[in-house]
Amino acid sequence: MKNDTLIVCPQCHAKFSHIDESHWKCGKCGYSAQVINKIPVFSDYPANLQPSEKIERCAEQGSIWRRFNWKFLEQTAAYLNPEAEVLDIGAGRGDFKTIFARSRYTGLDIYPYPELDLAVDLIKVCPFNEESFDLVVMANVIEHVYDYRTLVGRAAKLLKPGGKLLLTVPFLLKLHQEPVDFHRYTRYALEQLAHENGLTVEVLDGYYNPLAILDEGIGNAWEFGLPKTKGFVRLLTKTGIFISQKISNGLKRVLGNGYLAPAFSDKNPNVLGYHCLFVKESVKR
Ligand SMILES: C[S@@+](CC[C@H](N)C(=O)[O-])C[C@H]1O[C@@H](n2cnc3c(N)ncnc32)[C@H](O)[C@@H]1O
Numbered sequence: 001m002k003n004d005t006l007i008v009c010p011q012c013h014a015k016f017s018h019i020d021e022s023h024w025k026c027g028k029c030g031y032s033a034q035v036i037n038k039i040p041v042f043s044d045y046p047a048n049l050q051p052s053e054k055i056e057r058c059a060e061q062g063s064i065w066r067r068f069n070w071k072f073l074e075q076t077a078a079y080l081n082p083e084a085e086v087l088d089i090g091a092g093r094g095d096f097k098t099i100f101a102r103s104r105y106t107g108l109d110i111y112p113y114p115e116l117d118l119a120v121d122l123i124k125v126c127p128f129n130e131e132s133f134d135l136v137v138m139a140n141v142i143e144h145v146y147d148y149r150t151l152v153g154r155a156a157k158l159l160k161p162g163g164k165l166l167l168t169v170p171f172l173l174k175l176h177q178e179p180v181d182f183h184r185y186t187r188y189a190l191e192q193l194a195h196e197n198g199l200t201v202e203v204l205d206g207y208y209n210p211l212a213i214l215d216e217g218i219g220n221a222w223e224f225g226l227p228k229t230k231g232f233v234r235l236l237t238k239t240g241i242f243i244s245q246k247i248s249n250g251l252k253r254v255l256g257n258g259y260l261a262p263a264f265s266d267k268n269p270n271v272l273g274y275h276c277l278f279v280k281e282s283v284k285r
């Protein structure tokens, strides 16, 4: 079921008085939003954005990083009460809706995916009132947003006092969803991002997995190193890559799928990504 209860006119903040198959219209100020894929669209999306395919994901499917993300979201969802309002920004095909099924979920993306409730770039226009949400989720989103500080600022304003902002961000991850891939963040940048928005850090965990890094290197050597070799050297390189993969597979039995640890206490500088939970202070500064 779609959740449109918190959507308001971005111009005058009145509830939309007229909703039909083609438009949402504000009776108070005349603002109108087009309907595409059955959801209201409040801003244009970049022409070079490649819409993602619907892929079934869950705690046991997808990359290891994604599976860890899924569990982090599930743990966070478990503490929400049924009245909690959750906003998922950059929700893609709405994969996480099932995780928040016990609460009230609103999913948005810059692209009008039919699985979501609305399409909007909150940097340009905001069809919500401030302090409307108990949890705002941005999972693997802010690295795709050039002006991420404005977006996170908006998200923080949408939180109720005591509400939480959940971020997952990759760090050691190759370019993806090009050309809409702009940033990687260190733990220091994430901590500062929280503080500059009046948020305190409840969780800032790093995800560490030396063998994922090794596998990435092996795959990269196969794809980009091997074609640069010839003759006997090529044969030797191929054999080396093959043996490295076997060793990596063997080590996985010992080291498993990596681990999460508080980012400021772990000494390992090779972090694959971060899980963050930031809390909005109850008293405004
Ligand atoms: C890597 S996908 C992550 C999708 C989903 N959160 C997940 O973890 O499966 C990044 C998403 O951010 C969306 N996005 C990019 N810029 C955005 C913006 N300014 N506002 C909202 N969504 C945005 C993209 O369209 C894309 O669906």
Ligand SMILES: [Zn+2]
Pocket (backbone or CB within 6 Å): 009, 010, 011, 012, 013, 014, 026, 027, 028, 029, 030, 031
């Ligand atoms: Zn209006």
